[in-house]
Amino acid sequence: MSTILVTYYSRTGNTKAMAHHIAAGAREAGAKVDLLPVESVSPETLLPYRAIIIGSPDYYGLMAAPVKKLLDDSVKLHGQLAGKIGGAFSSSANIGGGNETTIISILLAMLVHGMIIPGVAVGDHYGPVAINAPDERAIRQCHNYGKLIANLSAKLT
Amino acid sequence: MSTILVTYYSRTGNTKAMAHHIAAGAREAGAKVDLLPVESVSPETLLPYRAIIIGSPDYYGLMAAPVKKLLDDSVKLHGQLAGKIGGAFSSSANIGGGNETTIISILLAMLVHGMIIPGVAVGDHYGPVAINAPDERAIRQCHNYGKLIANLSAKLT
Amino acid sequence: MSTILVTYYSRTGNTKAMAHHIAAGAREAGAKVDLLPVESVSPETLLPYRAIIIGSPDYYGLMAAPVKKLLDDSVKLHGQLAGKIGGAFSSSANIGGGNETTIISILLAMLVHGMIIPGVAVGDHYGPVAINAPDERAIRQCHNYGKLIANLSAKLT
Amino acid sequence: MSTILVTYYSRTGNTKAMAHHIAAGAREAGAKVDLLPVESVSPETLLPYRAIIIGSPDYYGLMAAPVKKLLDDSVKLHGQLAGKIGGAFSSSANIGGGNETTIISILLAMLVHGMIIPGVAVGDHYGPVAINAPDERAIRQCHNYGKLIANLSAKLT
Numbered sequence: 239m240s241t242i243l244v245t246y247y248s249r250t251g252n253t254k255a256m257a258h259h260i261a262a263g264a265r266e267a268g269a270k271v272d273l274l275p276v277e278s279v280s281p282e283t284l285l286p287y288r289a290i291i292i293g294s295p296d297y298y299g300l301m302a303a304p305v306k307k308l309l310d311d312s313v314k315l316h317g318q319l320a321g322k323i324g325g326a327f328s329s330s331a332n333i334g335g336g337n338e339t340t341i342i343s344i345l346l347a348m349l350v351h352g353m354i355i356p357g358v359a360v361g362d363h364y365g366p367v368a369i370n371a372p373d374e375r376a377i378r379q380c381h382n383y384g385k386l387i388a389n390l391s392a393k394l395t
Numbered sequence: 396m397s398t399i400l401v402t403y404y405s406r407t408g409n410t411k412a413m414a415h416h417i418a419a420g421a422r423e424a425g426a427k428v429d430l431l432p433v434e435s436v437s438p439e440t441l442l443p444y445r446a447i448i449i450g451s452p453d454y455y456g457l458m459a460a461p462v463k464k465l466l467d468d469s470v471k472l473h474g475q476l477a478g479k480i481g482g483a484f485s486s487s488a489n490i491g492g493g494n495e496t497t498i499i500s501i502l503l504a505m506l507v508h509g510m511i512i513p514g515v516a517v518g519d520h521y522g523p524v525a526i527n528a529p530d531e532r533a534i535r536q537c538h539n540y541g542k543l544i545a546n547l548s549a550k551l552t
Numbered sequence: 553m554s555t556i557l558v559t560y561y562s563r564t565g566n567t568k569a570m571a572h573h574i575a576a577g578a579r580e581a582g583a584k585v586d587l588l589p590v591e592s593v594s595p596e597t598l599l600p601y602r603a604i605i606i607g608s609p610d611y612y613g614l615m616a617a618p619v620k621k622l623l624d625d626s627v628k629l630h631g632q633l634a635g636k637i638g639g640a641f642s643s644s645a646n647i648g649g650g651n652e653t654t655i656i657s658i659l660l661a662m663l664v665h666g667m668i669i670p671g672v673a674v675g676d677h678y679g680p681v682a683i684n685a686p687d688e689r690a691i692r693q694c695h696n697y698g699k700l701i702a703n704l705s706a707k708l709t
Numbered sequence: 710m711s712t713i714l715v716t717y718y719s720r721t722g723n724t725k726a727m728a729h730h731i732a733a734g735a736r737e738a739g740a741k742v743d744l745l746p747v748e749s750v751s752p753e754t755l756l757p758y759r760a761i762i763i764g765s766p767d768y769y770g771l772m773a774a775p776v777k778k779l780l781d782d783s784v785k786l787h788g789q790l791a792g793k794i795g796g797a798f799s800s801s802a803n804i805g806g807g808n809e810t811t812i813i814s815i816l817l818a819m820l821v822h823g824m825i826i827p828g829v830a831v832g833d834h835y836g837p838v839a840i841n842a843p844d845e846r847a848i849r850q851c852h853n854y855g856k857l858i859a860n861l862s863a864k865l866t
Contacts, residue, residue: 297784302777306771
């Protein structure tokens with residue numbers, strides 16, 4: 239069974255809500271999923287998972303500093319995340335307000351770790367995006383993204 | 396008087412409509428604006444303008460190839476665009492579908508040319524984004540962006 | 553056996569040389585590799601491969617227009633590349649001259665296609681980079697990258 | 710007289726050394742320059758400067774978390790940095806190791822603030838990059854970048 243960690247930083251609850259929908263989608267596809275706020279995740283927490291999905295609100299077009307801090311701290315186990323599957327999502331106040339670049343900032347850090355990143359052919363291509371609280375569209379994106387990551391995790395063992 | 400070129404690639408008319416709204420905003424702020432499809436722009440066309448604003452639909456998260464071709468061809472006058480003001484806009488079929496990264500692809504090419512790029516503190520931060528045909532929100536973003544570029548062009552002489 | 557396409561655009565021969573070293577690394581890891589200039593690749597050419605690696609010189613911080621044109625044209629088979637493995641490499645005249653952003657431009661387009669992108673934990677993290685003709689360092693990066701893609705292709709069937 | 714802040718995060722001293730060379734270039738062009746480690750900069754510190762140049766080592770392809778924290782905290786004066794000139798630089802252990810994307814992460818945050826970003830037509834196009842301790846090449850890039858920012862600051866009053 240594939241095990242996935244969905245972790246997020248959330249102040250308003252929007253990114254947290256997205257995390258729940260992603261976890262639900264992944265579970266529906268058969269994965270075992272843990273859901274944790276980034277504040278209760280240490281670098282070592284990341285080690286047992288086959289896939290790691292990280293969400294952040296859009297803070298100046300990039301992941302929030304507490305998420306970046308986790309990634310910076312993870313340097314002590316650099317190399318040990320290589321080959322894991324990575325994914326990202328973001329919530330933002332505006333269309334065009336930095337939601338895509340927030341996701342890409344997380345994906346870049348994952349590539350540096352040697353992680354494996356799937357894109358999305360239909361929908362939010364880099365990862366799910368919500369404008370404010372996730373609406374029906376965003377919820378569907380989250381659900382499908384969870385499934386996509388779960389399916390890839392099941393294949394790549 | 397500051398002179399601005401707004402150029403665009405448009406198949407469906409959405410990016411062209413955005414270009415018109417940007418031009419209108421820039422004119423309202425006192426600029427002389429030319430509006431040209433990218434097919435009728437050569438590298439030499441770019442030389443007399445103080446500011447150049449380029450729009451593209453989101454094709455695979457980046458500017459369309461015909462826009463890229465203009466930028467590639469402009470290498471023959473590399474250095475001569477340095478110090479000009481640059482801006483970019485995009486239209487896309489989806490939120491999260493690559494609209495921001497399309498704009499950033501244009502801005503990166505402009506930075507390589509030594510151009511000067513203003514961000515947008517309130518609204519679409521990297522440049523205006525429309526999801527399909529520009530709605531009221533997108534039109535307002537375009538209008539304000541035209542003004543911002545015109546005002547900066549008037550200051551930077 | 554995993555089959556990989558390495559395709560490239562090259563005017564000076566530097567990107568082509570990188571392509572050869574990537575292909576050699578992938579073959580050493582047991583993959584069947586085809587090596588083709590982008591001019592002889594159509595969207596349909598891409599379909600049978602399990603992995604596609606695309607190289608471009610750094611033209612204004614992004615892939616060259618002929619490479620972008622192939623990707624734009626590939627929209628007609630959108631969805632059919634989903635799940636394939638993707639990789640990218642670039643050659644550039646300068647450190648800090650846009651080599652990383654050139655690679656990322658290719659990777660973004662691949663993510664939009666729903667392709668799967670591996671990062672590199674040790675070395676050139678987004679894909680191999682050469683400054684001018686590939687030196688020993690760059691050749692080693694290319695070789696290892698070919699291996700990495702081949703190994704992932706063998707696992708992800 | 711134009712006033713410029715050069716601020717940096719540096720653990721090994723490489724980014725700090727770059728900051729000194731940028732400051733020297735800016736001073737040579739007639740600017741008044743303050744040089745401060747990011748730890749002694751608060752959001753309010755940023756307000757009086759006409760230009761702000763931020764340097765970071767490449768931590769997972771992006772600015773280090775302490776630099777991101779300063780930018781996140783600066784949200785309380787959002788809008789008040791609009792129209793200021795921004796620049797960025799990075800040091801990294803490898804070519805292709807994320808130096809460009811580190812710079813771009815800083816530039817994106819500055820664009821969200823509505824700051825104005827100049828590119829570099831000749832040299833390190835997005836901002837100066839050093840591989841490990843700045844060598845002669847990197848020092849020259851830093852020097853020229855300081856001058857470029859100082860000259861633009863003097864023009865844009």
